[in-house]
Amino acid sequence: MRDASGPGVVDVLGLLPAYGDEIVLRTVRDTHRAWAGRVYGVLDRATGGKARGVRLVHDGISSTVYTSIGVALSAGTVALKAAGSQGVGPRLDDSPRGRFVRAALNGLIGDRFADEGSRLSITTAVRRDGRDVPVTPDALAEAFPAATGRVAVLLHGLSENESFWDLHRDTVGSTYAETLAGLGWSVVMVRLNTGRPIRENGIEVAALLRDLTTGWPVEVSQIALVGHSMGGLVARAACAVAIDDDRPWTGLISDVITLGSPHAGAPLAIAVGHGSRLLAHLPETSAFGRILDHRSVGIEDLVDGLGHDVPPLPGVHYRLVAATLTGSARHPVGHLVGDLLVRVPSAHGRSRRHPDLFPDADVLHVPRSDHFGLLNHPDVHDAMRSWLR
Numbered sequence: 373m374r375d376a377s378g379p380g381v382v383d384v385l386g387l388l389p390a391y392g393d394e395i396v397l398r399t400v401r402d403t404h405r406a407w408a409g410r411v412y413g414v415l416d417r418a419t420g421g422k423a424r425g426v427r428l429v430h431d432g433i434s435s436t437v438y439t440s441i442g443v444a445l446s447a448g449t450v451a452l453k454a455a456g457s458q459g460v461g462p463r464l465d466d467s468p469r470g471r472f473v474r475a476a477l478n479g480l481i482g483d484r485f486a487d488e489g490s491r492l493s494i495t496t497a498v499r500r501d502g503r504d505v506p507v508t509p510d511a512l513a514e515a516f517p518a519a520t521g522r523v524a525v526l527l528h529g530l531s532e533n534e535s536f537w538d539l540h541r542d543t544v545g546s547t548y549a550e551t552l553a554g555l556g557w558s559v560v561m562v563r564l565n566t567g568r569p570i571r572e573n574g575i576e577v578a579a580l581l582r583d584l585t586t587g588w589p590v591e592v593s594q595i596a597l598v599g600h601s602m603g604g605l606v607a608r609a610a611c612a613v614a615i616d617d618d619r620p621w622t623g624l625i626s627d628v629i630t631l632g633s634p635h636a637g638a639p640l641a642i643a644v645g646h647g648s649r650l651l652a653h654l655p656e657t658s659a660f661g662r663i664l665d666h667r668s669v670g671i672e673d674l675v676d677g678l679g680h681d682v683p684p685l686p687g688v689h690y691r692l693v694a695a696t697l698t699g700s701a702r703h704p705v706g707h708l709v710g711d712l713l714v715r716v717p718s719a720h721g722r723s724r725r726h727p728d729l730f731p732d733a734d735v736l737h738v739p740r741s742d743h744f745g746l747l748n749h750p751d752v753h754d755a756m757r758s759w760l761r
Contacts, residue, residue: 499533633714
């Protein structure tokens with residue numbers, strides 16, 4: 373049955389005029405004004421101020437044009453939002469493509485969705501067959517009829533959703549969920565709004581897993597957390613949440629496995645931050661810097677990763693997986709770019725600022741793989757069979 377209350381395609385279309393105004397129109401307007409100001413400034417000095425009248429006419433016309441376009445875009449936003457609230461059009465969560473679009477948007481600007489109460493904002497939830505599963509005893513029993521006491525929780529990365537764990541299934545022949553199920557684990561996939569701050573997502577995941585362990589169909593004896601990219605940082609953040617409970621769920625954790633997680637930061641996120649600051653130095657380019665500034669807090673959190681203030685849980689096995697495009701992690705290219713998004717030292721919890729975040733961790737290097745190859749890789753399957761048997 374279609375969920376008419378969920379966000380639809382029309383809600384996404386409503387973003388186009390809004391962000392067309394906020395990003396494209398304002399960028400063009402501010403860049404135009406900056407260049408015009410520089411040109412007319414030169415003309416004023418060259419003509420002794422005689423170009424001032426021409427400048428006033430130019431500024432008046434351009435201001436009217438930009439204002440008119442802005443009003444039209446705002447009207448379009450209001451109309452599309454109204455249509456979306458009435459349930460017009462297909463729901464995003466009714467199709468894999470729609471869920472992909474929603475996840476991508478939440479990674480980019482999900483913090484704003486959450487702050488504005490947007491229908492597009494993703495709520496932290498257990499997922500099964502493309503739907504949220506309430507963490508109540510009845511709902512969990514229905515969704516997990518073959519539940520075991522060993523629970524493996526899979527946390528996806530930035531702009532991903534739970535379906536990303538099926539990536540490369542056709543070529544690999546299996547998924548981590550299937551491998552873990554074969555080892556006697558019940559696999560629970562969680563969907564996140566990855567545009568929100570990592571620590572806030574950690575708090576929500578901690579609350580979710582507290583309720584899940586309470587309502588699970590059988591007594592939970594063991595928990596393993598598996599996180600891809602940002603998901604590994606969220607797992608760490610969740611483990612660090614103080615819980616006032618006689619038997620906290622964190623006491624059941626045996627293993628934390630992170631796949632390409634930027635524990636010490638991600639170069640691409642760092643580059644975006646530097647680019648934004650560089651563009652802000654000149655009036656003619658500052659508007660383009662603001663485009664980069666529209667990145668979510670979740671993306672900004674990837675600049676530094678998580679440091680020693682989020683220490684490993686005592687008695688828990690940490691397994692840190694990194695990949696490189698090259699066969700050897702010592703190859704100059706592999707050392708420089710890692711898996712294209714995360715370098716090996718960061719994925720293994722080592723940097724100049726944080727020499728060794730996980731002193732006793734098991735580390736694995738996956739050769740000739742990119743960042744998304746870690747979502748389903750034969751070497752990781754083999755490692756999981758050893759680690760979680």
